[in-house]
Amino acid sequence: MTVLNPYWGDVGAKFVWNHASYPSHGVESFGADGSLDVTSLLELSAGEGARRNQVLTALAREAPSDAVDLLWMIAGTRAGEPEAQILAGMGIEAAALAELAASGQAIDWPADASDDEEFLSRLLESLSAGRANGPPSHEAFGGQRGGRRMAVLRLREALSRVTAAVPRAGSSAVRRAARRPVHTAGTRFIGDVLAYFRQREEQGDQAPIAQRVASALEEGLRLRTSADPRLVVIAHSMGGNIVYDLLSHLRPDLECDVLVTVGSQVGFMAELGLFPAAPAPADPDRDRAPIPDGLSRWINIFDPNDPLSFVISSIFASGQDFSYSTGRGLMAAHGAYFRMPSFYRRLAERLTAALSMESHD
Numbered sequence: 470m471t472v473l474n475p476y477w478g479d480v481g482a483k484f485v486w487n488h489a490s491y492p493s494h495g496v497e498s499f500g501a502d503g504s505l506d507v508t509s510l511l512e513l514s515a516g517e518g519a520r521r522n523q524v525l526t527a528l529a530r531e532a533p534s535d536a537v538d539l540l541w542m543i544a545g546t547r548a549g550e551p552e553a554q555i556l557a558g559m560g561i562e563a564a565a566l567a568e569l570a571a572s573g574q575a576i577d578w579p580a581d582a583s584d585d586e587e588f589l590s591r592l593l594e595s596l597s598a599g600r601a602n603g604p605p606s607h608e609a610f611g612g613q614r615g616g617r618r619m620a621v622l623r624l625r626e627a628l629s630r631v632t633a634a635v636p637r638a639g640s641s642a643v644r645r646a647a648r649r650p651v652h653t654a655g656t657r658f659i660g661d662v663l664a665y666f667r668q669r670e671e672q673g674d675q676a677p678i679a680q681r682v683a684s685a686l687e688e689g690l691r692l693r694t695s696a697d698p699r700l701v702v703i704a705h706s707m708g709g710n711i712v713y714d715l716l717s718h719l720r721p722d723l724e725c726d727v728l729v730t731v732g733s734q735v736g737f738m739a740e741l742g743l744f745p746a747a748p749a750p751a752d753p754d755r756d757r758a759p760i761p762d763g764l765s766r767w768i769n770i771f772d773p774n775d776p777l778s779f780v781i782s783s784i785f786a787s788g789q790d791f792s793y794s795t796g797r798g799l800m801a802a803h804g805a806y807f808r809m810p811s812f813y814r815r816l817a818e819r820l821t822a823a824l825s826m827e828s829h830d
Contacts, residue, residue, distance in 0.1 A: 475685030533567035542808035543627035552619035564810035709733030716761035717746035724763030
């Protein structure tokens with residue numbers, strides 16, 4: 470299986486003053502200081518009654534998958550190669566164990582740990598990803614052993630960040646620190662939307678963003694073989710809009726077997742009339758827009774807490790919506806899907822089902 474990841478951000482929005490419009494600390498207040506919704510930090514407390522060193526342990530008892538997702542999401546933000554791959558493998562194992570624990574089938578799930586340190590240590594003992602088979606004959610120079618060691622370090626760092634966040638989650642300093650990534654991500658999204666549609670209007674299928682993504686789709690089609698005959702496209706956020714626009718309008722010669730849109734706005738932008746292939750309905754209760762001819766199956770995943778994710782089944786003639794809760798709040802949910810080990814397990818299940826249906830059509 471070949472994985473392609475076309476990055477188009479370098480031809481998207483440009484902030485020529487380097488986000489100088491971001492309000493820095495120290496500006497005189499116009500009135501009373503309001504509060505900010507910094508849910509990504511507030512949710513780390515796992516409830517107001519949790520003790521500082523028992524946040525994960527308490528969460529693991531009530532919602533095992535959430536405990537794994539929280540820990541791996543934080544650890545993944547600072548992971549680089551080679552520990553990222555090892556961390557992902559460990560996450561898959563941990564997510565499977567958590568699902569068993571939720572159904573009462575995992576006898577080694579460490580929910581009875583006395584504190585978070587013990588919980589993490591016992592959890593790590595049960596994960597085999599990245600372990601060498603038998604004692605190594607010599608020290609690895611950046612191989613899997615180093616990856617495992619660094620992955621464990623990232624997880625322990627994540628635990629320390631959870632512990633540190635509890636007593637200061639509501640402080641103004643934390644709110645100020647958390648606003649910048651939210652500000653940057655939000656303005657980047659708006660900028661990319663405007664940049665893409667401006668480019669499309671001026672240059673059509675020759676626009677830089679459209680060309681970048683279309684080239685990746687062409688490469689994916691070229692790489693199909695008899696042993697690996699399907700092209701699956703997974704598109705997050707604005708990427709879903711771009712892929713749909715290519716398949717339906719700019720490049721209808723392209724095709725894919727399954728399109729998975731995650732936290733995307735295709736339905737919303739279709740309602741705004743931004744896609745030529747999705748005309749306004751004469752009867753909104755009855756009429757549905759067609760899906761592209763080159764698209765066999767369409768899976769759309771949204772988080773009810775993600776304000777930038779929308780459904781498609783009430784807009785398009787076919788396509789299936791699935792709700793997935795990241796457990797994050799309004800400002801953090803949009804970027805959290807791919808940090809959750811449980812997301813990948815459920816994605817694999819849905820893709821297997823979709824590909825099986827496609828093969829029988």
